Amino acid sequence: MSEQKVALVTGASRGIGRAIAEKLAADGFTVVGTATSESGAEAITSYLQAVGNAGCGMALDVGSDDSVEAVLKAVSERFGAPLVLVNNAGITRDNILMRMKADEWSDVINTNLNALYRVSKACLRGMTKARWGRIVNITSVVGSMGNMGQSNYAATKAGAEGFSRALARELGSRSVTVNSVAPGFIDTDMTRELSDEQRALMLGQIPLGRLGEPEEIAALVGFLCSDVAGYITGETLHINGGMYMA
Amino acid sequence: MSSIEERVKKIVAEQLGVKEEEVQTEASFVEDLGADSLDTVELVMALEEEFETEIPDEEAEKITTVKLAIDYINDNLA
Numbered sequence: 001m002s003e004q005k006v007a008l009v010t011g012a013s014r015g016i017g018r019a020i021a022e023k024l025a026a027d028g029f030t031v032v033g034t035a036t037s038e039s040g041a042e043a044i045t046s047y048l049q050a051v052g053n054a055g056c057g058m059a060l061d062v063g064s065d066d067s068v069e070a071v072l073k074a075v076s077e078r079f080g081a082p083l084v085l086v087n088n089a090g091i092t093r094d095n096i097l098m099r100m101k102a103d104e105w106s107d108v109i110n111t112n113l114n115a116l117y118r119v120s121k122a123c124l125r126g127m128t129k130a131r132w133g134r135i136v137n138i139t140s141v142v143g144s145m146g147n148m149g150q151s152n153y154a155a156t157k158a159g160a161e162g163f164s165r166a167l168a169r170e171l172g173s174r175s176v177t178v179n180s181v182a183p184g185f186i187d188t189d190m191t192r193e194l195s196d197e198q199r200a201l202m203l204g205q206i207p208l209g210r211l212g213e214p215e216e217i218a219a220l221v222g223f224l225c226s227d228v229a230g231y232i233t234g235e236t237l238h239i240n241g242g243m244y245m246a
Numbered sequence: 247m248s249s250i251e252e253r254v255k256k257i258v259a260e261q262l263g264v265k266e267e268e269v270q271t272e273a274s275f276v277e278d279l280g281a282d283s284l285d286t287v288e289l290v291m292a293l294e295e296e297f298e299t300e301i302p303d304e305e306a307e308k309i310t311t312v313k314l315a316i317d318y319i320n321d322n323l324a
Contacts, residue, residue, distance in 0.1 A: 128288055128291075129288070171284075173282075174284065
């Protein structure tokens with residue numbers, strides 16, 4: 001078991017993050033999933049234990065330098081340095097820009113974008129040393145298309161894709177790949193907040209005529225984290241039922 | 247136990263994939279030994295491990311030659 005690679009998935013208590021954590025567990029990684037609360041972390045531990053995974057949940061605030069440092073230290077000591085990192089934790093604070101408060105802007109930037117700096121940087125030492133690593137940043141179709149009321153969120157998601165491309169160039173010589181996965185509308189708590197009207201409007205724009213499932217995103221992330229995906233880097237993979245074709 | 251100079255040179259040779267005899271004391275990692283920016287970071291990581299210390303980023307950036315590495319270790323650890 002000690003030969004198993006460690007995968008760190010942020011925002012893994014529910015939705016897409018949970019599906020990714022479960023997929024990576026099924027693919028043989030020791031998975032550490034993070035949640036903002038202790039109860040969320042415990043829930044992650046239970047679902048990982050249920051499938052016999054050696055990993056666990058940990059409480060992490062990706063918006064805090066101290067929290068990231070402490071959790072990465074704990075992960076490395078307990079399981080070893082993560083060689084797979086899935087930056088999935090993210091929030092929305094929707095508002096049209098003319099009404100957007102400074103904290104609605106900065107909270108989203110801090111959690112969705114600044115966290116990439118913190119968490120990714122903390123994982124690079126282990127990956128470069130191992131001469132193998134996978135970083136997958138979960139972005140959004142909104143980063144490419146834009147969306148009313150989501151200027152903050154869209155900025156972070158487009159930013160994450162640029163970050164991935166730059167980091168892919170920095171780490172290529174160490175066989176560390178960095179990619180973005182940009183989901184469209186997926187059936188999660190985040191999209192359940194939408195009104196019926198918004199939902200109907202959205203479905204009309206999706207050739208496949210349905211929301212995506214978290215497991216469909218997880219399957220793609222699992223592939224990118226596998227050995228056979230080692231020649232894909234700096235790429236943004238869209239998975240959105242056809243609503244946006246790059 | 248080998249001297250600090252020998253240990254530093256051995257690590258430089260290993261990290262940068264060059265022969266130990268090429269690692270002259272005055273050699274610059276980038277200009278003489280062909281290191282790129284990532285190599286220099288990894289070199290500092292390897293020195294930290296060898297000498298069981300942590301080299302702060304602002305100090306690490308100044309370590310650009312074999313001699314500066316040896317001096318740093320001597321000044322901070324010996």
